[in-house]
Amino acid sequence: MPTGFSSAPAPLRLSLDTAALEHNWRWLAQMSGRATCGAAIKANGYGLGAAEVMGHLSQAGCRDFFVATWAEARALLPLADGLSLSVLHGIRNEDLAEALTSPARPVLSTPDQIARWRNANGGPCDVMVDTGMNRLGLDWRSDVAQATGGLNIITLMSHLACADDDNPLSAIQQRRFAAIAQQVPAERYSLSNSAGICLGSDYHFGVTRPGLALYGGVPRPNAAGHIRQVVTPQAQVLQRRTVQAGDTVGYNATFTATRDMAAAILNIGYADGYLRGFSGRGMVLAGDRPLPVLGRVSMDLLIVDASLAPDISEGDWLSIDYDLPRAAAASGLSQYELLTGLGQRFDRIWT
Structure with a gap:
């Protein structure tokens, strides 16, 4: 009997576009004036x-x-030689x-953190000021200059x-x-994240910190029209089957076939970050042919209508429609959630 096995590819992967990532950063750098x-x-x-x-x-x-x-x-220090790395x-x-x-530098955001850094004779640091979000940072109404006096910021x-969005709070914070x-x-x-960069030069100051737009x-x-898609989840077909008219599909029988139809079962589900918000609303692509999601997304499996793809069979790879604005509208999730929720079972393949 064999004593060992080579590592087989996973049945799901992220196709990651290096050129799109670099393009997005260069566009954001240009917009930053x-x-x-x-980069966050x-x-x-x-x-x-x-x-x-x-x-x-x-x-x-x-x-x-x-x-x-x-x-x-x-985890990043081996790659950070000559680079600036801040811990938010x-x-x-x-x-x-x-x-x-x-x-790496700490981003100090409370009086206690500042005292801790001072008492330890800490060196260069960054400082966060809260200007209206009421999240991390020194209160803008306090004497920030006195609180940070002597720090090498x-x-x-x-x-x-x-x-x-167009909330007037942005101008107030600026x-x-x-x-x-x-x-x-x-x-x-x-001051500016990805959206802040797009608000114009008054928001740029000396350094911008894009996140979301880098990744599509x-x-x-x-x-819109300038940011390119970076991430495309792809999953293998585990089974192709016929669903007869009147049959139900998936958990809780939320979809009933009105005709005989083909279904493909894919190796992806909400445990991988393809969440239940896509149930009955998401789309999978066989080339340029859209295959609608049928019924509820399962933990590890997804069922799609393969009637328009008679050539699709077990072992084939299909791409998830993951254009972030479109996928967010379909699922009710934010673009941030769609990215950061992608699970660890994907092979991440840069092209």
């Missing part, structure tokens, strides 16, 4: 693979990267020893709450941050 364009690669590069994203974007010219936690930073969640007591010796930053930037010395200042998300209407 005089500001340096960085937290949550494992929004689900694509942070190390691979950092490698591709650094080759394209990106030098500033942002992650959420020290574990994320630690700052420093807990548990992180301090690592942060003091790491080339590389980047003073804030975060826009509503840049993806004015608040501009006023604080006049009072707090730092090497550079940063369209943050505002003026980005």
Whole structure:
């Protein structure tokens, strides 16, 4: 009997477009004007693979990267030589020893974090100011200059709450941050995410921090037509079967066939991030032929109407329609959720 097996490819994969990723960063860099364009690669590069994203974007010219936690930073340090890496969640007591010796910088966001860094004689850091989102950051109404006095601040930053719509809070946050930037010395200042970049030069300051748009998300209407799709989930057909008129399909029998039809069963489900919001609403592509999702998405399986694809059989690969704005509209999920929810069972293949 055989004693070992070679690693077989998974029955589902993400086809990841390197050229599209680099194109999106270059377009965002152009839109950032005089500001340096960085990249948010937290949550494992929004689900694509942070190390691979950092490698591709650094080759394209990106030098500033942002992650959420020290574990994320630690995994990227072998690739970070000559690059700037900031840890957005700052420093807990548990992180301090690592942060003091790491080339990554903490983004300090509370008086306690600032005191912790000062007392440990910490070096260069970044600082987050809350200008109206009431999430992380020093309160804009406080004396930020006094609170941060003596720190070697590389980047003073804030975060826009509503840049993806036309809420007047964005302009209010911009004015608040501009006023604080006049009072707090730092090497550079940063306010804009992907959507903020699209709001115009008043929002760019010195560094922009795009995330969603790098990976194919369209943050505002003026980005449509410029941002290219990066991620295409693909799954193998496990079975082709005939569904007779009157038969039901899937859990809870939410779909009933009105005619004899062909169905293909795919190796993907909500455990992989293709969530139940796509039930009866999603689309799979056989080349350019659309195959509608039938019934409910299962944990590990998906059933699609294969009547228009008589050539599709067991073992064939089909692509999930994952144009992010369109998939978000179909599923009721945000473009961010569609990206970051992609599971670990995919082979991630860069082309």
